[in-house]
Amino acid sequence: MGSVTDTANMGSVTDTTNTESGKKVTVIFVLGGPGSGKGTQCTNIVQNFGYTHLSAGDLLRAEIKSGSENGTMIQNMIKEGKIVPAEVTIKLLQKAIQESGNEKFLIDGFPRNEENRASFESIVRLLRIVPEIVLFFDCSEEEMEKRLLNRNQGREDDNIETIRKRFKVYMESSLPVIQYYGNLGKVRRIDAAKPIDVVFEEVKAIFEKVDA
Numbered sequence: 001m002g003s004v005t006d007t008a009n010m011g012s013v014t015d016t017t018n019t020e021s022g023k024k025v026t027v028i029f030v031l032g033g034p035g036s037g038k039g040t041q042c043t044n045i046v047q048n049f050g051y052t053h054l055s056a057g058d059l060l061r062a063e064i065k066s067g068s069e070n071g072t073m074i075q076n077m078i079k080e081g082k083i084v085p086a087e088v089t090i091k092l093l094q095k096a097i098q099e100s101g102n103e104k105f106l107i108d109g110f111p112r113n114e115e116n117r118a119s120f121e122s123i124v125r126l127l128r129i130v131p132e133i134v135l136f137f138d139c140s141e142e143e144m145e146k147r148l149l150n151r152n153q154g155r156e157d158d159n160i161e162t163i164r165k166r167f168k169v170y171m172e173s174s175l176p177v178i179q180y181y182g183n184l185g186k187v188r189r190i191d192a193a194k195p196i197d198v199v200f201e202e203v204k205a206i207f208e209k210v211d212a
């Protein structure tokens with residue numbers, strides 16, 4: 001997305017569909033419940049299909065670490081399992097997109113609620129970028145809870161109290177976004193309860209079609 005210019009103001013994103021090299025920008029949203037395996041499978045997709053993986057959660061956690069003025073607000077929201085205002089998250093995504101030099105993006109954990117979706121769409125409408133497809137990692141709460149409690153990555157939100165809050169936000173705010181894209185025929189549902197390599201076989205079949 002080399003020709004997308006943003007003068008630190010989301011309203012001033014230049015209207016362009018293609019990069020300066022004339023290549024098409026591909027955006028794939030990666031959605032699913034907490035612990036469904038989005039990050040794990042994105043790592044596999046990057047290795048096999050040349051996408052840049054942008055995890056909204058990872059970008060927000062990096063923003064906390066950077067000591068930014070929004071850090072405390074973001075940290076408090078993550079601890080409570082709440083969704084950070086889209087304005088903040090989209091700025092981080094835009095910066096990462098610009099810095100990547102790539103044209104193919106997996107946007108993981110975004111849009112997470114209606115406000116995320118509507119804000120993103122109002123910006124990308126200018127760019128005429130629409131998500132190619134939405135990968136939906138579908139997994140039971142029981143399995144996701146087990147995975148999160150065993151993740152051991154030192155995440156402040158991987159405790160049972162916050163996990164329950166994240167599940168509630170997922171059911172109430174994130175699933176409707178998946179349904180929205182489902183109504184547009186964009187959702188590719190994946191049975192994420194299976195072992196990692198089996199899930200990736202299903203993912204691979206989808207990407208082979210996208211890249212065809």
Ligand SMILES: Nc1ncnc2c1ncn2[C@@H]1O[C@H](COP(=O)(O)OP(=O)(O)OP(=O)(O)O)[C@@H](O)[C@H]1O
Binds near residue numbers: 199
């Ligand atoms: N198919 C799978 N079977 C068993 N364990 C898995 C599977 N996929 C991922 N895991 C493990 O579950 C944990 C959560 O996976 P991951 O971090 O990829 O989930 P996520 O969807 O990105 O979660 P979050 O939304 O919290 O970031 C990790 O410890 C990972 O190794």
Ligand SMILES: Nc1ccn([C@@H]2O[C@H](COP(=O)(O)O)[C@@H](O)[C@H]2O)c(=O)n1
Binds near residue numbers: 077084112
């Ligand atoms: N669009 C988003 C994505 C994430 N968050 C916050 O980060 C937390 C962790 O997200 P993961 O995808 O890494 O699980 C999430 O619970 C939210 O608090 C957000 O606000 N907006």
Ligand SMILES: [Mg+2]
Binds near residue numbers: 055109
């Ligand atoms: Mg993740």
